[in-house]
Amino acid sequence: MKKIATLLLSAGLVAMSAQAVPSPQEDLKHFRDYFQRKFPGLKLDELRNGINALDENHRMQWEAMEEFPPYEEFVDKGKALWEKPFKNGKSFADCFGKDPSKVRVKYPQWDAKKKRVVTLELAINECRKANGEKPFKWKKGPIAWVSAYLGYMARGQKIHVVIPNDPDALKAYEHGKHFFYAKRGQLNLSCADCHVKYAGRRIRGNLLSPALGHVTHFPVFRGKWANKSKDGDGLGTLHRRYGGCNKQQRARPFKAQSKVYRDLEFFHQYMSNGMTINAPSYRE
Amino acid sequence: MKKRTILTIGLAALLTAGFGSAQAGHSSKLKAAYEKELAHAKALVEKAASVEGEWRDIRWKKSKKKFLPSAIAAAKAGDYKKAMKLLKIVEFQAEMGYKQAMAQKNAGPQNYGF
Amino acid sequence: MKIKNLRITTAGAVLLAAGLVLAAQASASQSALAKGKKLAFDRKKGNCLACHQIEGGTQAGNIGPPLMNMKQRFPNKAKLRAQIWDARKRNPHTIMPPFGPHRILSDKEIDLVTDFIYNL
Numbered sequence: 001m002k003k004i005a006t007l008l009l010s011a012g013l014v015a016m017s018a019q020a021v022p023s024p025q026e027d028l029k030h031f032r033d034y035f036q037r038k039f040p041g042l043k044l045d046e047l048r049n050g051i052n053a054l055d056e057n058h059r060m061q062w063e064a065m066e067e068f069p070p071y072e073e074f075v076d077k078g079k080a081l082w083e084k085p086f087k088n089g090k091s092f093a094d095c096f097g098k099d100p101s102k103v104r105v106k107y108p109q110w111d112a113k114k115k116r117v118v119t120l121e122l123a124i125n126e127c128r129k130a131n132g133e134k135p136f137k138w139k140k141g142p143i144a145w146v147s148a149y150l151g152y153m154a155r156g157q158k159i160h161v162v163i164p165n166d167p168d169a170l171k172a173y174e175h176g177k178h179f180f181y182a183k184r185g186q187l188n189l190s191c192a193d194c195h196v197k198y199a200g201r202r203i204r205g206n207l208l209s210p211a212l213g214h215v216t217h218f219p220v221f222r223g224k225w226a227n228k229s230k231d232g233d234g235l236g237t238l239h240r241r242y243g244g245c246n247k248q249q250r251a252r253p254f255k256a257q258s259k260v261y262r263d264l265e266f267f268h269q270y271m272s273n274g275m276t277i278n279a280p281s282y283r284e
Numbered sequence: 285m286k287k288r289t290i291l292t293i294g295l296a297a298l299l300t301a302g303f304g305s306a307q308a309g310h311s312s313k314l315k316a317a318y319e320k321e322l323a324h325a326k327a328l329v330e331k332a333a334s335v336e337g338e339w340r341d342i343r344w345k346k347s348k349k350k351f352l353p354s355a356i357a358a359a360k361a362g363d364y365k366k367a368m369k370l371l372k373i374v375e376f377q378a379e380m381g382y383k384q385a386m387a388q389k390n391a392g393p394q395n396y397g398f
Numbered sequence: 399m400k401i402k403n404l405r406i407t408t409a410g411a412v413l414l415a416a417g418l419v420l421a422a423q424a425s426a427s428q429s430a431l432a433k434g435k436k437l438a439f440d441r442k443k444g445n446c447l448a449c450h451q452i453e454g455g456t457q458a459g460n461i462g463p464p465l466m467n468m469k470q471r472f473p474n475k476a477k478l479r480a481q482i483w484d485a486r487k488r489n490p491h492t493i494m495p496p497f498g499p500h501r502i503l504s505d506k507e508i509d510l511v512t513d514f515i516y517n518l
Binding site: 031033034177179181184185186188192196247249251260 | 333336337338339340341342343344346377381384385391392393395396397398
Binding site: 186187188189193194197198201202203204205 | 445460495500502
């Protein structure tokens with residue numbers, strides 16, 4: 001009798017713990033529902049425009065910027081790099097296929113053989129290495145130009161991250177999800193504190209952007225980054241931005257394309273599934 | 285007269301040598317204490333890093349404070365007191381970062397009401 | 399007569415001295431409040447303005463409630479200090495940084511900030 005009770009109890013516990021980890025699909029639904037409740041007047045896809053969807057002043061400034069986009073010359077540079085053959089005569093098209101508009105939407109993707117998340121930027125540099133070229137630096141410059149060009153060519157398509165039902169892929173996803181919700185750094189802040197819980201509020205002079213839709217406009221062209229660079233190049237990758245956020249939490253930033261940031265990107269991009277790509281886009 | 289001078293010089297030399305070696309003993313003790321503390325601090329930092337809990341100002345290259353490299357630099361310049369003080373900050377921050385990561389082990393959307 | 403004069407002079411001196419002490423005390427607390435304000439506004443220190451509106455502060459955030467009428471909201475100053483020291487005690491999921499336990503501010507600095515906020 002006692003044995004049966006124990007058995008039933010442990011079966012119950014197993015069922016409970018299985019229930020305690022929701023599937024990515026459930027996470028996605030709850031994430032969307034949360035933002036829908038938070039911003040009831042907005043169509044979900046509008047949130048891809050971040051704070052420009054929430055604040056009239058920012059929207060006007062942004063629309064003015066987009067009339068003469070400051071990122072255009074860098075997207076053109078990305079196009080030139082895409083088309084330029086490597087020394088061995090091959091080119092990016094040999095890695096990614098001939099149609100540059102069909103690349104962005106495939107990333108990040110799960111690499112079942114190497115059990116890892118492959119981001120677009122990682123794939124770009126691995127393609128270069130495989131063809132005997134020097135890899136680009138990770139956070140800005142040529143890698144951001146190529147990535148921005150591929151994003152630009154994919155404008156209007158929807159984010160479509162596939163999380164296969166593979167324990168290792170789910171582990172990477174859960175790792176990224178945990179990173180997103182865990183408080184860190186001396187200031188004890190999580191990504192979700194600012195970009196979920198208080199999205200749309202002001203922190204000092206800045207409006208906090210909603211996490212839903214973040215990735216649709218990356219690589220992003222930031223005014224802040226443009227001002228820091230010599231030639232007005234404000235383009236930066238998603239992992240460049242992750243580093244900036246961790247720094248503001250007073251946590252030590254991780255390296256761009258480290259496992260931590262790739263797993264975070266896996267989760268973060270998946271949460272924007274179904275939203276329209278609008279890369280690159282101007283932000284403060 | 286001459287004898288006296290020699291004696292004085294001799295005495296002074298003896299004293300100086302004695303004092304010098306006492307000082308050398310003192311500083312080598314300080315150095316040993318520092319090295320022990322440094323090893324301890326480094327271990328704590330690695331422990332925090334192993335759970336993704338390292339804070340910004342311990343050793344990140346772009347930090348303005350960089351407490352750990354600053355401690356090592358202070359020791360190199362002979363200022364062990366300053367080095368020890370900085371190592372204590374490193375140890376505190378590393379331990380807090382580790383504790384924080386442990387406390388956040390089950391963090392998830394449930395903390396945010398969904 | 400002489401004695402009376404002397405008494406008046408002494409009384410005057412005592413009063414004058416007391417006045418000076420009072421004035422000195424008042425200005426000391428004024429300067430302490432100014433120090434607390436500086437710490438509260440400094441982005442690298444308290445940075446209270448990141449989340450709270452405070453009279454005299456610019457570009458304030460709106461994550462937390464505006465800091466005003468503090469003596470009514472926290473009649474007990476020790477409770478206000480405890481909230482600044484570690485807001486997690488009252489709300490484990492708060493976004494407010496644990497200024498004391500994480501040594502973002504020192505004990506002394508938290509005293510100064512508490513005095514400043516308490517007088518808002």
